[in-house]
Amino acid sequence: MTAGSARSGGRAIRVGLDVGGTKTDAVAIDGSGEILGRVRRPTGWGPDAVVQSIVETTLALAGEAGFGTADIRSVGVGIPGMVDSGSGRVLHAVNLGVESLDIAERAGSVIDAPFAVENDVKAAALGAASLRGDDASMAYLNLGTGVAAGIVAGGRIWRGTHGSAGEVGHISVDPHGRVCGCGQRGCVETLCGGGALARAWGRPGELPVRDIFDAAEAGDPVAAALRADLARGAAAAVRILVLSVDVETVVIGGGLTALGTRLEDDIVRALRADAENSPFMRSLHLDERIELLPIGSPVAALGAALLTAAPAGYPITEKETAAHG
Structure with missing residues:
Protein backbone atom coordinates (compact mmCIF):
# COMPACT_ATOMS: atom_id res chain seq x y z
CA MET A 1 0.00 0.00 0.00
CA ALA A 125 -24.06 24.76 -10.40
CA LEU A 126 -23.57 21.11 -9.44
CA GLY A 127 -21.08 22.11 -6.77
CA ALA A 128 -23.41 24.76 -5.35
CA ALA A 129 -26.26 22.24 -5.27
CA SER A 130 -24.11 19.73 -3.40
CA LEU A 131 -23.25 22.32 -0.75
CA ARG A 132 -26.96 22.86 -0.09
CA GLY A 133 -27.32 19.21 0.85
CA ASP A 134 -30.80 18.66 -0.59
CA ASP A 135 -32.45 17.77 -3.90
CA ALA A 136 -34.38 21.03 -4.26
CA SER A 137 -34.11 22.56 -7.72
CA MET A 138 -31.73 25.50 -7.94
CA ALA A 139 -29.97 27.75 -10.40
CA TYR A 140 -26.43 29.01 -10.07
CA LEU A 141 -26.10 32.54 -11.43
CA ASN A 142 -22.52 33.46 -12.24
CA LEU A 143 -21.86 37.20 -12.19
CA GLY A 144 -18.32 37.67 -13.44
CA THR A 145 -16.80 39.16 -16.56
CA GLY A 146 -19.83 37.68 -18.30
CA VAL A 147 -23.16 36.35 -17.06
CA ALA A 148 -24.36 32.77 -17.28
CA ALA A 149 -26.27 30.25 -15.21
CA GLY A 150 -26.48 26.54 -14.62
CA ILE A 151 -29.57 24.66 -13.51
CA VAL A 152 -29.65 21.59 -11.26
CA ALA A 153 -32.71 19.49 -10.42
CA GLY A 154 -32.67 16.21 -8.55
CA GLY A 155 -28.88 16.32 -8.36
CA ARG A 156 -28.47 16.50 -12.14
CA ILE A 157 -27.40 19.31 -14.42
CA TRP A 158 -30.15 20.30 -16.81
CA ARG A 159 -28.65 21.28 -20.16
CA GLY A 160 -31.65 21.51 -22.46
CA THR A 161 -31.77 20.13 -26.00
CA HIS A 162 -28.60 21.81 -27.27
CA GLY A 163 -26.82 22.57 -24.00
CA SER A 164 -27.85 26.22 -23.83
CA ALA A 165 -30.14 26.01 -20.79
CA GLY A 166 -29.20 28.79 -18.39
CA GLU A 167 -27.72 31.21 -20.95
CA VAL A 168 -29.56 34.10 -19.34
CA GLY A 169 -26.76 36.54 -20.09
CA HIS A 170 -27.88 36.81 -23.70
CA ILE A 171 -31.58 37.40 -23.14
CA SER A 172 -32.39 40.92 -24.24
CA VAL A 173 -34.29 42.93 -21.64
CA ASP A 174 -33.82 46.37 -23.24
CA PRO A 175 -34.05 46.56 -27.06
CA HIS A 176 -32.65 50.10 -26.91
CA GLY A 177 -29.78 49.26 -24.57
CA ARG A 178 -26.06 48.84 -25.05
CA VAL A 179 -24.80 46.57 -27.81
CA CYS A 180 -23.76 43.17 -26.52
CA GLY A 181 -20.85 41.12 -27.79
CA CYS A 182 -23.38 38.62 -29.14
CA GLY A 183 -24.78 41.29 -31.48
CA GLN A 184 -28.04 41.99 -29.68
CA ARG A 185 -28.94 45.11 -27.72
CA GLY A 186 -29.72 45.30 -24.04
CA CYS A 187 -28.78 41.75 -23.04
CA VAL A 188 -28.71 40.97 -19.33
CA GLU A 189 -24.92 40.75 -19.63
CA THR A 190 -24.68 44.37 -20.81
CA LEU A 191 -26.27 45.42 -17.53
CA CYS A 192 -24.56 43.22 -14.95
CA GLY A 193 -21.52 41.65 -16.61
CA GLY A 194 -18.26 42.92 -15.16
CA GLY A 195 -16.71 43.35 -18.61
CA ALA A 196 -19.63 45.39 -19.96
CA LEU A 197 -19.72 47.56 -16.85
CA ALA A 198 -15.97 48.21 -17.06
CA ARG A 199 -16.30 49.29 -20.69
CA ALA A 200 -19.23 51.57 -19.88
CA TRP A 201 -17.29 53.06 -16.94
CA GLY A 202 -14.27 53.65 -19.15
CA ARG A 203 -11.90 54.67 -16.38
CA PRO A 204 -8.64 52.90 -15.43
CA GLY A 205 -8.54 50.72 -12.36
CA GLU A 206 -7.76 47.17 -11.23
CA LEU A 207 -11.32 46.54 -9.96
CA PRO A 208 -13.66 48.66 -12.11
CA VAL A 209 -16.93 47.37 -10.63
CA ARG A 210 -15.75 48.05 -7.10
CA ASP A 211 -14.68 51.49 -8.26
CA ILE A 212 -18.18 52.02 -9.65
CA PHE A 213 -19.74 51.15 -6.28
CA ASP A 214 -17.33 53.40 -4.40
CA ALA A 215 -17.89 56.29 -6.79
CA ALA A 216 -21.67 55.84 -6.64
CA GLU A 217 -21.52 56.10 -2.85
CA ALA A 218 -19.46 59.28 -3.27
CA GLY A 219 -22.21 60.81 -5.41
CA ASP A 220 -20.96 60.21 -8.97
CA PRO A 221 -24.12 60.12 -11.16
CA VAL A 222 -22.55 57.95 -13.90
CA ALA A 223 -21.43 55.42 -11.33
CA ALA A 224 -24.84 55.49 -9.65
CA ALA A 225 -26.53 54.71 -12.96
CA LEU A 226 -24.17 51.80 -13.68
CA ARG A 227 -24.64 50.43 -10.18
CA ALA A 228 -28.38 50.58 -10.70
CA ASP A 229 -27.94 48.77 -14.02
CA LEU A 230 -26.07 45.98 -12.30
CA ALA A 231 -28.84 45.47 -9.77
CA ARG A 232 -31.50 45.70 -12.48
CA GLY A 233 -29.72 43.16 -14.69
CA ALA A 234 -29.08 40.69 -11.89
CA ALA A 235 -32.69 41.00 -10.74
CA ALA A 236 -33.82 40.34 -14.32
CA ALA A 237 -31.65 37.21 -14.43
CA VAL A 238 -33.15 35.94 -11.17
CA ARG A 239 -36.65 36.65 -12.43
CA ILE A 240 -35.98 34.87 -15.74
CA LEU A 241 -34.59 31.79 -14.02
CA VAL A 242 -37.49 31.46 -11.61
CA LEU A 243 -40.22 32.20 -14.15
CA SER A 244 -38.78 29.95 -16.86
CA VAL A 245 -37.78 26.86 -14.87
CA ASP A 246 -39.30 27.56 -11.42
CA VAL A 247 -36.19 26.79 -9.39
CA GLU A 248 -36.54 26.98 -5.64
CA THR A 249 -33.36 29.01 -5.10
CA VAL A 250 -30.95 31.11 -7.15
CA VAL A 251 -27.43 30.92 -5.76
CA ILE A 252 -25.27 33.83 -6.92
CA GLY A 253 -21.53 33.35 -7.41
CA GLY A 254 -18.73 34.66 -9.59
CA GLY A 255 -16.20 37.42 -9.20
CA LEU A 256 -18.72 40.19 -8.50
CA THR A 257 -19.76 38.50 -5.25
CA ALA A 258 -16.58 40.00 -3.78
CA LEU A 259 -18.80 43.07 -3.37
CA GLY A 260 -20.62 41.13 -0.65
CA THR A 261 -23.66 42.63 1.02
CA ARG A 262 -23.48 45.76 -1.14
CA LEU A 263 -24.30 43.62 -4.16
CA GLU A 264 -26.83 41.41 -2.39
CA ASP A 265 -28.69 44.36 -0.87
CA ASP A 266 -28.89 46.09 -4.27
CA ILE A 267 -30.34 42.99 -5.93
CA VAL A 268 -32.89 42.48 -3.13
CA ARG A 269 -34.02 46.12 -3.43
CA ALA A 270 -34.35 45.78 -7.21
CA LEU A 271 -36.43 42.61 -6.89
CA ARG A 272 -38.71 44.29 -4.36
CA ALA A 273 -39.08 47.38 -6.53
CA ASP A 274 -39.97 45.22 -9.54
CA ALA A 275 -42.65 43.44 -7.50
CA GLU A 276 -44.10 46.56 -5.88
CA ASN A 277 -46.97 46.96 -8.34
CA SER A 278 -47.47 43.28 -9.16
CA PRO A 279 -49.31 40.96 -6.77
CA PHE A 280 -48.15 38.03 -8.92
CA MET A 281 -44.47 38.94 -8.60
CA ARG A 282 -44.87 39.57 -4.88
CA SER A 283 -46.33 36.08 -4.50
CA LEU A 284 -43.08 34.59 -5.82
CA HIS A 285 -40.99 36.11 -2.98
CA LEU A 286 -37.97 36.39 -5.25
CA ASP A 287 -36.15 38.56 -2.74
CA GLU A 288 -36.18 35.60 -0.33
CA ARG A 289 -35.02 33.04 -2.89
CA ILE A 290 -31.48 34.28 -3.56
CA GLU A 291 -28.25 33.38 -1.79
CA LEU A 292 -24.72 34.72 -2.22
CA LEU A 293 -21.87 32.22 -2.14
CA PRO A 294 -19.04 32.95 0.28
CA ILE A 295 -16.02 34.56 -1.40
CA GLY A 296 -13.51 31.97 -2.56
CA SER A 297 -15.91 29.03 -2.46
Whole structure:
Protein backbone atom coordinates (compact mmCIF):
# COMPACT_ATOMS: atom_id res chain seq x y z
CA MET A 1 0.00 0.00 0.00
CA THR A 2 1.35 3.44 -0.91
CA ALA A 3 1.62 6.27 1.57
CA GLY A 4 -1.15 8.02 -0.33
CA SER A 5 -3.43 5.02 0.02
CA ALA A 6 -2.74 4.90 3.74
CA ARG A 7 -3.67 8.53 4.28
CA SER A 8 -6.83 8.28 2.17
CA GLY A 9 -7.93 5.24 4.17
CA GLY A 10 -8.48 3.16 1.05
CA ARG A 11 -11.27 5.45 -0.13
CA ALA A 12 -11.67 6.32 -3.79
CA ILE A 13 -10.52 9.88 -4.47
CA ARG A 14 -12.36 12.14 -6.87
CA VAL A 15 -10.48 15.10 -8.28
CA GLY A 16 -12.17 18.20 -9.64
CA LEU A 17 -10.50 21.07 -11.52
CA ASP A 18 -11.86 24.49 -12.38
CA VAL A 19 -9.73 25.62 -15.32
CA GLY A 20 -9.87 29.40 -15.58
CA GLY A 21 -8.21 31.94 -17.81
CA THR A 22 -5.41 32.64 -15.32
CA LYS A 23 -5.53 29.90 -12.69
CA THR A 24 -6.67 26.32 -12.17
CA ASP A 25 -8.41 25.56 -8.86
CA ALA A 26 -8.45 21.89 -7.85
CA VAL A 27 -9.99 19.90 -5.01
CA ALA A 28 -9.90 16.26 -3.96
CA ILE A 29 -12.90 14.69 -2.27
CA ASP A 30 -13.58 11.29 -0.77
CA GLY A 31 -16.66 9.13 -1.21
CA SER A 32 -18.62 11.13 1.35
CA GLY A 33 -17.89 14.43 -0.41
CA GLU A 34 -15.42 15.66 2.21
CA ILE A 35 -12.76 17.94 0.74
CA LEU A 36 -9.37 16.36 1.41
CA GLY A 37 -7.20 19.02 -0.21
CA ARG A 38 -7.17 22.06 -2.46
CA VAL A 39 -4.49 23.66 -4.63
CA ARG A 40 -4.34 26.50 -7.15
CA ARG A 41 -1.90 26.70 -10.01
CA PRO A 42 -1.47 29.02 -13.02
CA THR A 43 -3.24 27.96 -16.21
CA GLY A 44 -1.22 27.79 -19.40
CA TRP A 45 -2.20 29.30 -22.77
CA GLY A 46 -3.08 27.08 -25.71
CA PRO A 47 -4.17 23.43 -25.97
CA ASP A 48 -0.88 21.81 -24.96
CA ALA A 49 -0.39 24.13 -22.00
CA VAL A 50 -3.98 23.62 -20.80
CA VAL A 51 -3.53 19.84 -20.78
CA GLN A 52 -0.20 20.27 -18.99
CA SER A 53 -1.87 22.53 -16.40
CA ILE A 54 -4.55 19.91 -15.74
CA VAL A 55 -2.02 17.12 -15.31
CA GLU A 56 0.45 19.11 -13.20
CA THR A 57 -2.29 20.54 -10.96
CA THR A 58 -3.70 17.06 -10.38
CA LEU A 59 -0.27 15.75 -9.42
CA ALA A 60 0.33 18.75 -7.14
CA LEU A 61 -3.03 18.11 -5.47
CA ALA A 62 -2.11 14.46 -4.90
CA GLY A 63 1.11 15.54 -3.25
CA GLU A 64 -0.63 18.18 -1.14
CA ALA A 65 -3.44 15.89 0.06
CA GLY A 66 -1.25 12.81 0.43
CA PHE A 67 -2.66 10.28 -2.01
CA GLY A 68 -1.25 8.47 -5.00
CA THR A 69 -2.50 8.61 -8.57
CA ALA A 70 -3.60 4.99 -8.18
CA ASP A 71 -6.15 6.24 -5.62
CA ILE A 72 -7.81 8.55 -8.14
CA ARG A 73 -11.14 7.07 -9.19
CA SER A 74 -12.17 9.92 -11.49
CA VAL A 75 -11.13 13.40 -12.63
CA GLY A 76 -13.66 16.08 -13.53
CA VAL A 77 -12.80 19.27 -15.37
CA GLY A 78 -14.88 22.44 -15.47
CA ILE A 79 -13.75 24.73 -18.27
CA PRO A 80 -15.16 27.79 -20.08
CA GLY A 81 -16.39 27.26 -23.61
CA MET A 82 -18.74 24.93 -25.41
CA VAL A 83 -18.34 21.42 -24.03
CA ASP A 84 -19.43 18.10 -25.48
CA SER A 85 -19.79 16.38 -22.13
CA GLY A 86 -20.22 12.99 -23.80
CA SER A 87 -16.83 13.06 -25.55
CA GLY A 88 -14.89 15.32 -23.18
CA ARG A 89 -14.11 17.83 -25.93
CA VAL A 90 -14.16 21.60 -25.39
CA LEU A 91 -14.68 24.08 -28.23
CA HIS A 92 -14.08 27.82 -28.46
CA ALA A 93 -12.48 28.35 -25.04
CA VAL A 94 -11.16 31.67 -26.32
CA ASN A 95 -9.81 32.88 -22.96
CA LEU A 96 -7.52 29.84 -22.93
CA GLY A 97 -6.42 29.98 -26.56
CA VAL A 98 -8.31 26.77 -27.31
CA GLU A 99 -10.36 26.23 -30.45
CA SER A 100 -10.84 22.49 -30.03
CA LEU A 101 -9.36 20.18 -27.40
CA ASP A 102 -10.12 16.59 -26.40
CA ILE A 103 -9.29 16.91 -22.72
CA ALA A 104 -10.56 13.48 -21.70
CA GLU A 105 -8.38 11.68 -24.24
CA ARG A 106 -5.21 13.70 -23.82
CA ALA A 107 -5.14 14.14 -20.03
CA GLY A 108 -6.51 10.63 -19.53
CA SER A 109 -3.54 9.21 -21.41
CA VAL A 110 -1.27 10.57 -18.66
CA ILE A 111 -3.43 10.04 -15.58
CA ASP A 112 -5.03 6.61 -15.67
CA ALA A 113 -8.52 7.50 -14.53
CA PRO A 114 -11.88 8.28 -16.17
CA PHE A 115 -12.19 11.95 -17.13
CA ALA A 116 -15.40 13.99 -17.30
CA VAL A 117 -15.52 17.49 -18.79
CA GLU A 118 -18.23 20.11 -18.35
CA ASN A 119 -18.74 23.81 -18.87
CA ASP A 120 -17.39 25.62 -15.80
CA VAL A 121 -20.65 27.36 -14.88
CA LYS A 122 -22.63 24.13 -15.13
CA ALA A 123 -20.01 22.40 -13.00
CA ALA A 124 -20.28 25.24 -10.46
CA ALA A 125 -24.06 24.76 -10.40
CA LEU A 126 -23.57 21.11 -9.44
CA GLY A 127 -21.08 22.11 -6.77
CA ALA A 128 -23.41 24.76 -5.35
CA ALA A 129 -26.26 22.24 -5.27
CA SER A 130 -24.11 19.73 -3.40
CA LEU A 131 -23.25 22.32 -0.75
CA ARG A 132 -26.96 22.86 -0.09
CA GLY A 133 -27.32 19.21 0.85
CA ASP A 134 -30.80 18.66 -0.59
CA ASP A 135 -32.45 17.77 -3.90
CA ALA A 136 -34.38 21.03 -4.26
CA SER A 137 -34.11 22.56 -7.72
CA MET A 138 -31.73 25.50 -7.94
CA ALA A 139 -29.97 27.75 -10.40
CA TYR A 140 -26.43 29.01 -10.07
CA LEU A 141 -26.10 32.54 -11.43
CA ASN A 142 -22.52 33.46 -12.24
CA LEU A 143 -21.86 37.20 -12.19
CA GLY A 144 -18.32 37.67 -13.44
CA THR A 145 -16.80 39.16 -16.56
CA GLY A 146 -19.83 37.68 -18.30
CA VAL A 147 -23.16 36.35 -17.06
CA ALA A 148 -24.36 32.77 -17.28
CA ALA A 149 -26.27 30.25 -15.21
CA GLY A 150 -26.48 26.54 -14.62
CA ILE A 151 -29.57 24.66 -13.51
CA VAL A 152 -29.65 21.59 -11.26
CA ALA A 153 -32.71 19.49 -10.42
CA GLY A 154 -32.67 16.21 -8.55
CA GLY A 155 -28.88 16.32 -8.36
CA ARG A 156 -28.47 16.50 -12.14
CA ILE A 157 -27.40 19.31 -14.42
CA TRP A 158 -30.15 20.30 -16.81
CA ARG A 159 -28.65 21.28 -20.16
CA GLY A 160 -31.65 21.51 -22.46
CA THR A 161 -31.77 20.13 -26.00
CA HIS A 162 -28.60 21.81 -27.27
CA GLY A 163 -26.82 22.57 -24.00
CA SER A 164 -27.85 26.22 -23.83
CA ALA A 165 -30.14 26.01 -20.79
CA GLY A 166 -29.20 28.79 -18.39
CA GLU A 167 -27.72 31.21 -20.95
CA VAL A 168 -29.56 34.10 -19.34
CA GLY A 169 -26.76 36.54 -20.09
CA HIS A 170 -27.88 36.81 -23.70
CA ILE A 171 -31.58 37.40 -23.14
CA SER A 172 -32.39 40.92 -24.24
CA VAL A 173 -34.29 42.93 -21.64
CA ASP A 174 -33.82 46.37 -23.24
CA PRO A 175 -34.05 46.56 -27.06
CA HIS A 176 -32.65 50.10 -26.91
CA GLY A 177 -29.78 49.26 -24.57
CA ARG A 178 -26.06 48.84 -25.05
CA VAL A 179 -24.80 46.57 -27.81
CA CYS A 180 -23.76 43.17 -26.52
CA GLY A 181 -20.85 41.12 -27.79
CA CYS A 182 -23.38 38.62 -29.14
CA GLY A 183 -24.78 41.29 -31.48
CA GLN A 184 -28.04 41.99 -29.68
CA ARG A 185 -28.94 45.11 -27.72
CA GLY A 186 -29.72 45.30 -24.04
CA CYS A 187 -28.78 41.75 -23.04
CA VAL A 188 -28.71 40.97 -19.33
CA GLU A 189 -24.92 40.75 -19.63
CA THR A 190 -24.68 44.37 -20.81
CA LEU A 191 -26.27 45.42 -17.53
CA CYS A 192 -24.56 43.22 -14.95
CA GLY A 193 -21.52 41.65 -16.61
CA GLY A 194 -18.26 42.92 -15.16
CA GLY A 195 -16.71 43.35 -18.61
CA ALA A 196 -19.63 45.39 -19.96
CA LEU A 197 -19.72 47.56 -16.85
CA ALA A 198 -15.97 48.21 -17.06
CA ARG A 199 -16.30 49.29 -20.69
CA ALA A 200 -19.23 51.57 -19.88
CA TRP A 201 -17.29 53.06 -16.94
CA GLY A 202 -14.27 53.65 -19.15
CA ARG A 203 -11.90 54.67 -16.38
CA PRO A 204 -8.64 52.90 -15.43
CA GLY A 205 -8.54 50.72 -12.36
CA GLU A 206 -7.76 47.17 -11.23
CA LEU A 207 -11.32 46.54 -9.96
CA PRO A 208 -13.66 48.66 -12.11
CA VAL A 209 -16.93 47.37 -10.63
CA ARG A 210 -15.75 48.05 -7.10
CA ASP A 211 -14.68 51.49 -8.26
CA ILE A 212 -18.18 52.02 -9.65
CA PHE A 213 -19.74 51.15 -6.28
CA ASP A 214 -17.33 53.40 -4.40
CA ALA A 215 -17.89 56.29 -6.79
CA ALA A 216 -21.67 55.84 -6.64
CA GLU A 217 -21.52 56.10 -2.85
CA ALA A 218 -19.46 59.28 -3.27
CA GLY A 219 -22.21 60.81 -5.41
CA ASP A 220 -20.96 60.21 -8.97
CA PRO A 221 -24.12 60.12 -11.16
CA VAL A 222 -22.55 57.95 -13.90
CA ALA A 223 -21.43 55.42 -11.33
CA ALA A 224 -24.84 55.49 -9.65
CA ALA A 225 -26.53 54.71 -12.96
CA LEU A 226 -24.17 51.80 -13.68
CA ARG A 227 -24.64 50.43 -10.18
CA ALA A 228 -28.38 50.58 -10.70
CA ASP A 229 -27.94 48.77 -14.02
CA LEU A 230 -26.07 45.98 -12.30
CA ALA A 231 -28.84 45.47 -9.77
CA ARG A 232 -31.50 45.70 -12.48
CA GLY A 233 -29.72 43.16 -14.69
CA ALA A 234 -29.08 40.69 -11.89
CA ALA A 235 -32.69 41.00 -10.74
CA ALA A 236 -33.82 40.34 -14.32
CA ALA A 237 -31.65 37.21 -14.43
CA VAL A 238 -33.15 35.94 -11.17
CA ARG A 239 -36.65 36.65 -12.43
CA ILE A 240 -35.98 34.87 -15.74
CA LEU A 241 -34.59 31.79 -14.02
CA VAL A 242 -37.49 31.46 -11.61
CA LEU A 243 -40.22 32.20 -14.15
CA SER A 244 -38.78 29.95 -16.86
CA VAL A 245 -37.78 26.86 -14.87
CA ASP A 246 -39.30 27.56 -11.42
CA VAL A 247 -36.19 26.79 -9.39
CA GLU A 248 -36.54 26.98 -5.64
CA THR A 249 -33.36 29.01 -5.10
CA VAL A 250 -30.95 31.11 -7.15
CA VAL A 251 -27.43 30.92 -5.76
CA ILE A 252 -25.27 33.83 -6.92
CA GLY A 253 -21.53 33.35 -7.41
CA GLY A 254 -18.73 34.66 -9.59
CA GLY A 255 -16.20 37.42 -9.20
CA LEU A 256 -18.72 40.19 -8.50
CA THR A 257 -19.76 38.50 -5.25
CA ALA A 258 -16.58 40.00 -3.78
CA LEU A 259 -18.80 43.07 -3.37
CA GLY A 260 -20.62 41.13 -0.65
CA THR A 261 -23.66 42.63 1.02
CA ARG A 262 -23.48 45.76 -1.14
CA LEU A 263 -24.30 43.62 -4.16
CA GLU A 264 -26.83 41.41 -2.39
CA ASP A 265 -28.69 44.36 -0.87
CA ASP A 266 -28.89 46.09 -4.27
CA ILE A 267 -30.34 42.99 -5.93
CA VAL A 268 -32.89 42.48 -3.13
CA ARG A 269 -34.02 46.12 -3.43
CA ALA A 270 -34.35 45.78 -7.21
CA LEU A 271 -36.43 42.61 -6.89
CA ARG A 272 -38.71 44.29 -4.36
CA ALA A 273 -39.08 47.38 -6.53
CA ASP A 274 -39.97 45.22 -9.54
CA ALA A 275 -42.65 43.44 -7.50
CA GLU A 276 -44.10 46.56 -5.88
CA ASN A 277 -46.97 46.96 -8.34
CA SER A 278 -47.47 43.28 -9.16
CA PRO A 279 -49.31 40.96 -6.77
CA PHE A 280 -48.15 38.03 -8.92
CA MET A 281 -44.47 38.94 -8.60
CA ARG A 282 -44.87 39.57 -4.88
CA SER A 283 -46.33 36.08 -4.50
CA LEU A 284 -43.08 34.59 -5.82
CA HIS A 285 -40.99 36.11 -2.98
CA LEU A 286 -37.97 36.39 -5.25
CA ASP A 287 -36.15 38.56 -2.74
CA GLU A 288 -36.18 35.60 -0.33
CA ARG A 289 -35.02 33.04 -2.89
CA ILE A 290 -31.48 34.28 -3.56
CA GLU A 291 -28.25 33.38 -1.79
CA LEU A 292 -24.72 34.72 -2.22
CA LEU A 293 -21.87 32.22 -2.14
CA PRO A 294 -19.04 32.95 0.28
CA ILE A 295 -16.02 34.56 -1.40
CA GLY A 296 -13.51 31.97 -2.56
CA SER A 297 -15.91 29.03 -2.46
CA PRO A 298 -14.52 26.25 -4.72
CA VAL A 299 -17.91 25.35 -6.20
CA ALA A 300 -16.73 24.84 -9.78
CA ALA A 301 -13.91 22.50 -8.75
CA LEU A 302 -16.21 20.72 -6.31
CA GLY A 303 -18.89 20.32 -8.98
CA ALA A 304 -16.29 19.02 -11.42
CA ALA A 305 -15.28 16.38 -8.89
CA LEU A 306 -18.90 15.21 -8.82
CA LEU A 307 -19.08 14.63 -12.56
CA THR A 308 -18.91 11.21 -14.14
CA ALA A 309 -18.29 10.45 -17.80
CA ALA A 310 -21.58 8.75 -18.70
CA PRO A 311 -24.21 9.95 -18.18
CA ALA A 312 -22.58 13.34 -17.67
CA GLY A 313 -23.93 15.54 -14.92
CA TYR A 314 -24.84 12.82 -12.42
CA PRO A 315 -23.20 12.78 -9.02
CA ILE A 316 -20.89 9.78 -8.71
CA THR A 317 -22.42 7.23 -6.37
CA GLU A 318 -20.60 4.42 -4.59
CA LYS A 319 -22.17 2.00 -7.08
CA GLU A 320 -20.87 4.03 -10.01
CA THR A 321 -17.37 4.33 -8.58
CA ALA A 322 -17.30 0.57 -8.11
CA ALA A 323 -18.36 0.14 -11.73
CA HIS A 324 -15.49 2.36 -12.86
CA GLY A 325 -13.06 0.20 -10.92
